[in-house]
Amino acid sequence: MICMHKMGIRSIALILIVLLTATSCSKKKKPTSLKPGKTSSKTGLTYNGKDGFEVKQYKALPAGPDLVYIEGGRFTMGSLEEEVMGRRDNPKRTVSIQSFYMDQTEVANVHYLEYLNAVQRDSSEEFYSKALPDTTVWYNELSFNDSYVTMYLRHPGFRLYPVVGVSWVQATDYCDWRTAAVSLANTNAGNKAGEKKGISMPFGKKKKAAAEASADVAAAEDAGPKRLSIESGYVMPPYRLPTEAEFEYAAMAMVGTQFTDENQSNQRIYPWDGSTMRQPRGRKQGVMLANFKRGPGDYAGIAGKSNDGAIITQEIRSYPPNDVGLYDMAGNVSEWVYDVYRPLSNDDVNDLNSFRRDGYQDEAKSYDSKNSNSLVSDNLRVYKGGSWSDVSYWLSPGTRRYMDQDSATAMVGFRCAMIATGSHK
Numbered sequence: 458m459i460c461m462h463k464m465g466i467r468s469i470a471l472i473l474i475v476l477l478t479a480t481s482c483s484k485k486k487k488p489t490s491l492k493p494g495k496t497s498s499k500t501g502l503t504y505n506g507k508d509g510f511e512v513k514q515y516k517a518l519p520a521g522p523d524l525v526y527i528e529g530g531r532f533t534m535g536s537l538e539e540e541v542m543g544r545r546d547n548p549k550r551t552v553s554i555q556s557f558y559m560d561q562t563e564v565a566n567v568h569y570l571e572y573l574n575a576v577q578r579d580s581s582e583e584f585y586s587k588a589l590p591d592t593t594v595w596y597n598e599l600s601f602n603d604s605y606v607t608m609y610l611r612h613p614g615f616r617l618y619p620v621v622g623v624s625w626v627q628a629t630d631y632c633d634w635r636t637a638a639v640s641l642a643n644t645n646a647g648n649k650a651g652e653k654k655g656i657s658m659p660f661g662k663k664k665k666a667a668a669e670a671s672a673d674v675a676a677a678e679d680a681g682p683k684r685l686s687i688e689s690g691y692v693m694p695p696y697r698l699p700t701e702a703e704f705e706y707a708a709m710a711m712v713g714t715q716f717t718d719e720n721q722s723n724q725r726i727y728p729w730d731g732s733t734m735r736q737p738r739g740r741k742q743g744v745m746l747a748n749f750k751r752g753p754g755d756y757a758g759i760a761g762k763s764n765d766g767a768i769i770t771q772e773i774r775s776y777p778p779n780d781v782g783l784y785d786m787a788g789n790v791s792e793w794v795y796d797v798y799r800p801l802s803n804d805d806v807n808d809l810n811s812f813r814r815d816g817y818q819d820e821a822k823s824y825d826s827k828n829s830n831s832l833v834s835d836n837l838r839v840y841k842g843g844s845w846s847d848v849s850y851w852l853s854p855g856t857r858r859y860m861d862q863d864s865a866t867a868m869v870g871f872r873c874a875m876i877a878t879g880s881h882k
Contacts, residue, residue: 490879490880491514491515491516491879492514492515493512493514511688513689513690515690520558520875521558521639521693521696521875522639523560523561523562524558524559524560524561524875525558525559525560525561525781525782525783526556526558526877526881527556527557527558527559527703527706527707527781527877528556528712528881529553529554529555529556529557529877530553530554530706530711531551531552531553531554532551532552532553532554532705532706532709532711533549533550533551533724534549534550534551534552534702534705534706534803534811534855535547535548535549535550535803535855536548536549536853536855536856537549537724537725537726537853537855538726538850538853538855541850544800545800546800546801546802546803546857547803547855547856547857548803548804549803550803550804550808551808552702552806552808552809552811553808553809553810554702554703554706554810554811555809555810555876555877556877556881557699557703557874557875557876557877558874558875558876558877559699559703559707559783559872559873559874559875560783560872560873560874561778561782561783561784562619562773562774562783562784562785562872563619563620563773563784563785563789563790563792563870563871563872564619564620564628564631564870564871564872564873565616565617565618565619565620565773566609566610566611566615566616566617566618566619566620567616567617568620569590569610569620569623569631570610570611572588572631572634572635573585573588573589575634575638576588576634587627588627588630590610590620590621590622590623590627590865591622591623591624591865592605592606592607592609592610592622593606593622594621594622594865594866594867595609595622595867605769605867609621610622617772617773617774618770618771618772618773619770619773619785619789619790619870620870620871621770621790621865621866621867621868621869621870622865622866622867623793623865623869623870623871624862624863624864624865625698625793625838625860625862625863626862626863627865628698628793628871629697629698631871631873632695632696632697632698632873633695633696635696635873636693636695636696639693639696640692640693693875694875694876694878695875696873696874696875697795697873697874697875698793698794698795698871698873698874699794699795699872699873699874700794700795700796700810700811700812700874701794701795701796701802701811701812701813701839701841701857702806702810702811702812703794703874704786704792704794704841704842704854705841705854705855707781707783707786708728708779708783708786708787708841708842708854709725709728709854710725710728710779710780710781710783710786711724711725711780712780712781714730725854726853727746727747727787727849727852727853727854728779728783728786728787728854729746729777729779734746734747734749734849734852736777743762743763744762745763745764745765745766745776746776746777746787746788747765747776747785747787747788747789747843747852748765748766748767748770748771748775748776748788748789748845749765749787749788749843749844749845749847749848749849749851749852750845750846750847750848751848751849752848756768756769756845756846767789767845768845769845769846769867770789770790770844770845771789771845773785773789775789776788776789785842786842786854787842787843787852787853787854788842788843788844788845788852789844789845789870790842790844790845790868790869790870791840791841791842791843791844791847791851791858791868791869791870792840792841792842792869792870792871792872793838793839793840793869793870793871794838794839794840794841795812795814795838796812796813796814796838796839797813797814797815797816797835797837797838797839798813798833798837798838798839798857798859799813799816799819799833800819800833801819805818805819815835816835821833821834821835832859834861836861836862836863837859837860837861837862838859838860838861838862839857839858839859840858840859840860840869841854841856841857841858842854843856844868844869845868846867846868847868
């Protein structure tokens with residue numbers, strides 16, 4: 458009886474083991490985007506078979522360098538303070554933003570010099586000249602800023618200061634080049650073999666005549682790594698400027714301010730809690746959270762602990778990051794965003810991934826620019842975030858200003874963004 462009882466227990470244990478194994482196997486076989494399995498769940502045909510349809514198992518690439526994942530969600534877009542400019546161009550509105558990536562910091566001088574070096578090697582002198590920042594933005598007839606004109610961009614002491622004097626067009630060109638540079642690195646990683654040293658990455662117009670350039674490119678493609686398709690998974694999504702809604706959402710960083718029922722306990726005037734510009738508590742109580750202009754002639758306060766540490770710009774990562782890990786979303790330099798400016802954008806754009814690409818529903822011809830009663834055109838681009846030269850009002854993410862896409866100042870820089878593909882889990 459005892460032996461039979463032991464055999465019965467063993468049988469039950471074996472059955473449980475088999476059931477658990479079957480359950481675990483069934484879980485492993487559940488297809489996902491990254492591991493779709495060996496056969497089609499709809500046709501039963503084998504992937505990567507004789508018919509040539511390739512669906513390879515894929516290990517997700519890490520996010521591009523310096524990118525921070527921003528989980529999407531809903532938020533209240535627009536100004537949360539009194540609209541002191543009287544433009545009424547940023548009324549409050551609830552919108553939702555898809556998950557995306559954004560640069561942890563602004564693009565610094567050393568990053569832009571890396572781009573200029575690549576352009577000088579692989580593009581025409583004309584394109585290189587157009588890519589150069591306007592260093593004369595520092596010059597002022599009634600100020601002695603001459604040293605910044607010659608030193609700010611190229612001196613090693615300013616390497617990690619945000620690049621300025623860059624137009625919206627130049628910032629967009631940088632995003633295109635960065636896409637090509639990062640994609641080239643991933644292409645080489647994906648091919649694993651066949652990489653040939655010394656192959657340049659053309660950007661802009663080639664130095665040589667068109668016929669010679671075409672021959673060179675063809676030869677490089679034959680000798681170098683095979684161009685990969687998007688389906689391979691080694692092609693990075695393009696870098697670009699963030700949309701106005703993405704910038705505002707990432708700057709507000711409302712993660713952790715909501716209850717379990719999705720009711721938010723507070724809103725934010727700035728990218729941090731509270732209405733003050735200083736650290737409210739802790740060891741660093743009283744330390745400035747951003748650099749900005751406090752009032753007429755007061756760019757940093759008196760020397761000492763109350764000083765924000767920056768008469769002009771400051772090295773990136775000098776101030777605390779916000780709750781999603783982004784630095785200088787207020788202060789340092791204002792930043793270009795993707796959108797064309799329109800006064801009624803917050804009312805007109807879709808409430809999902811809000812973005813204005815042109816004058817749709819609000820055309821430029823409707824504005825009286827001929828008689829100088831309006832500046833609105835399809836060449837105006839939005840910039841946000843507030844700078845070292847702005848009073849604290851402009852540091853609020855809901856504020857918005859605009860400038861011609863070919864213009865540049867010492868107060869405006871940029872950072873890049875990128876779509877988040879698939880699940881982040």
